[in-house]
Amino acid sequence: MQIRDLPYSDPGTPDVRSGLRLLLWLGRKQWGGQLKALGWGVLQLASIASFPAVAGLAVTAVVHRSGSDLALAGVAMAVVTVAVTVGDTMLHRVAVTNWITAAARIQQLLARRTAALGATLTRRVAAGEVVAVSTGDIERIGWCVEAVSRFSAALLTTLGVCAALVAYQPQLGLLACAGMLALALTVLPLLPKATRRAEAQRERAGRATELAADTVAGLRVLRGIGGEDLFLTRYRQASQQVRHAAVRTARMWSFIEALQVALPGLLLVGVVWYGTRLALDGHIAVGELVMVYGAISFLLLPLQLFGEFAMSYSFSRPSAARAARVLGLRRPGEEPGAQADDEQRAAASYGAGPREGLYDPLTGLHAPAARLTAVVCGDPDAAGRLAERLGGHPASAADAPAVGAEAVGAEAVGAATAGVATAGAPDGNASAGQQADASVPPSVLLNGVPLDTLPLEEARAAVLVQDKDPVLLSGTLGELLNVPSSGRIGAAEALNAAQCTDVLGALVQGTPDAAGDPMRARITERGRSLSGGQRQRLALARSLITDPEVLVVDEPTSAVDSHTEARIARELAELRAGRTTVVFSSSPLLLDRADRVVFVPGAAVAATGTHRQLLRSDPAYRAVVTREPQHHADASREQVRARTNQRDQRAQTHQRAQTEGVESA
């Protein structure tokens, strides 16, 4: 594998049973490169190791006053130079290639896994882990995989040099070998501890950075209200703590370094002392003494490589474990076992239900085909959950992404991500909802077909749910709006319907090289350079372009001013004419445009009608929508609240049961 051939067309199926297995798998996948590195590494080290022999040759030649021997040493020197140069350069090339191919492979695997997990990855712990693997862990994993070859080369060369020393000069050779062994054994045990310290210090530094970032992020608040000094003092303290911790870590490393000077130094002193005595007794020549001295100095190099490998391994072990964990994440339904859930959910939903449009058996919500249905919920969180349910395959139903059961530490992720938020069961069968985890909420029906039984891709194509906080992906506006779509609605039309004219203006101003073409204007990450209202309108335009059979939008205009909202409401109704649309909102401007409005104050539909009808007939509805503190509405509002509370309690009980389930599992 060459770097120019990257990315891999197929990064393979990783062995995620444990961190070590993942490392081994990565090594196996590029064994050719690893072998090459081993070969070049041996050449490099062997030629470096032979330099002392050449030096010894030269000194011997000089001592013997032999010009021709010196010339011979010169030739040998030239050969060694070429060998070192070639070996060093090629080793570097192959080692870097190994590092990069391993890193690229994991990046690709991560990208694929992330895309497959999709919405189920929104839980913070799992999401944070994925990002941590991508930003920090991969470097270390690649380093460790690559260092194996250099380590092996160092090991082979060291054994070779030791063997040569023993064969050449048994007493000195044995002394050297024993010394090396002692060196390796003294320094290596210290490394894991030092590594841990370095890790801890990194974390502390990370927290200080976080503190600084936090202060800067809230700078407008600080400048607007005050408190700069308070936060500066706080940051200075954190910064100084980092400094002290770093110096403490450095102290530990400095001792290791001192040890690495002292121990080989002692060996050298011993060799000089013993070797000189041998030379005095006439056992060895002067040149040989120089040669042995040089050989011992050389052995420090492989010794460093041993240290580096030990370090890379102790740094990468937790990283590899985390990577294996993340790559082992599965979404419910991806694993064979989870299918039973789907079928159960599907089975539960068969039976009653209209044969057209979108129908939710849980709340009784029905959105007739080719109509604009508005939904008013008593509780915004319930609205979010209901909207999600309407798309089928709800990510939060089985909530925690099921984890490859064998993956190391899977329990930790599982437990942490199991902040369960199952939609509450309807009032009628409350006891059923409480009693067992086995009770799976029934699937939403699209034209009578349970959505959960459709393949994910198909379900998403049929129903598009735009949640309350849609994310604008960075890139140009053209890229943002280039989504899989029916092709019926053009970008201009959708942007116009979502009242994006001023957004386009702002975008063009922010991107001078777009040459006035808004489609080439850049949107920064999450659209941070835009206001909340502008972001909402772009997201709505994107969903309109998709033009799905069913479009579900949750509070699409909550940050848009009334003037603009009124226009959007009109355009939305026109553009979606003949298509099924569900809008969750409590704004009269939007509700007034809907063909029908469904009021879901608690866990089930309470009333259906047009906005004006409901305004007149349902005081609870009126209270929610107009936010008018009405005396006669108060009673019903209390009622709503009581009902909501009840449901909340139930959800909590349910959650507790599930959490316990996870813990005991």
Place this chain on the structure above:
Amino acid sequence: MSPESSSAVPENRRGPRQLLPQGSQGRNFGVPEPDYDPSAPEDLTILPVGSPATVRSYVRELLRRHRRTFALLIVVNTVAVVASMVGPRLLGGVVDDLAAGEQELQLGRITALFALALVVQTVFTQQVRLRGAMLGEEMLADLREDFLVRSVGLPPSVLERAGTGDLLSRITTDIDRLADAMRKGVPQLAIGLVWTALLVAALCITAPPLALAVLIALPVLFVSCRWYFRRAPHAYRAEAAGYAAVAAALAETVDAGRTVEAHRLGTRRVALSERRVAEWTAWERRTLWLRTVLFPAINLSNMLIMGGVLLLGGVFVLQGWIGVGQLTTGALLAQMLVEPVGLILRWYDELQVAQVSLARLVGVREIEQEAGSGAAPGGKEVRASEVRFGYRADVDVLHGVTLEVTPGSRVALVGPSGAGKSTLGRLLAGIYGPRRGEVTLGGTELSELPAEEVRRHVALVNQEHHVFVGTLRDNLLLARQNADDAELWAALGAVDADDWVRGLADGLDSEVGSGGLTVTPAQAQQIALARLVLADPHTLVLDEATSLLDPRAARHLERSLAQVLQGRTVVAIAHRLHTAHDADVIAVVEDGRISELGSHETLVAANGPYAALWRSWHG
């Protein structure tokens, strides 16, 4: 024998590097620069980047501040290096004596000297490492603290216009990039230079003719380094930016999980990630090529030095110009040169790359801090008269707006997006100064007052309810630093937040944000409101204050907000008509002008645009 080969692989790619536009370079052989440069800026850099002069003067200042630590490092390093040269010197003596056929060496004395030198070398090597780290850490700490000191002094108008994103990336990414350069680069470079100089000097002292070998190698080293350093910094920056882009693409896919799934963008995101991998690895190939040229050159010059010393020295010995002992010492010293030369090359590289990040950090110093006139406002009424204002010199957003806000009254600004409501609100809050006309507070020009003075009178309340990482107490104290607990509780009580805070195990000392308690958006807003109660300005400008909240949470908060508003002058930028309804005066802003002005009843009766909207709202 280059030390890079053993350590450069992980080190070279730790911490992403940054951009610097440079001319295109040698494209004719080897691996040319890839066309796509991930380090080229895509967004406007809004805040200035330090000029070379500013950077230089800052570095000088930094070194001056730490000159003692620096001097100490040089001293201990010199001692360590000198001690390390004792071994070769002694061995040279031994070889000399042995070659001369001496039978009686003072082996005990030599061994003792050698051991003593070793002890000195060990102790001082430990000190070099420690002092180096201390110097690096002190400089790094200074750098990040200096930056934050500068940042918190920025005028609100700069923050408002530039946003905090650019600052944020400077304090996180750029500090990160500088970390290694500061904590290792500066000390190691200093060590390497001293080390090399001492070794060359020792070589000259041992046997001056041997220094010739260094002279032979120098041109090779010089030419290759020149070639390399002309190309390397840009390539490394692009490479690092490319690698960061790989991670960024993935992070975005994770963050946008729901959206990606809903819009079926999964395969596209994978394709994007793979494109980023291809872009990144293209630059890896480029830098690998640069090193493929540099490494042999360095190896060659190392070998030229060592071989030169050995062979030239051999000839010199045969000629009788120097002794065998000198040759031995010289050869061993030449071997020792490899390490410091590698050190210099490696960190010089890193420092060049870090320079750009330094320029970005230092750039904040070039922003003018605001100069307060020291005047105090002589009243509470805010007045805008004939105000013209635009974000760019040639385009005005407001075209002659006049508005009087009488103390204690409530003014609502309504109108379509982009009409200039928020801009007007920011002018009234003293964040921007008008291009023409004036905005006054009690007769004093608002834009002339420093932020510290303005905020005692007027506060802008927007959707940014930043809750700082730390204790709840810190989060409140910022508004009134000398407040006692009773005052804090009173403020929480005033916004209806005392109940949930009392419910927390640690009360005011509860940690919020990262790692601590996660507050809901509604609670965050309550905290923001409690701060206002503590800060106690007489006039508030509300901009979309509750618009991003869920309606139900908003309703609860409106009660808290009502408490805060009591007895204050309020200018509300109203997105929702029910907010406007209660105002004393409603100003309809359209196209940068106030098109309608009056109370709700007046405007409904006038049957203009406001009336139309109200009817469709209220049904």
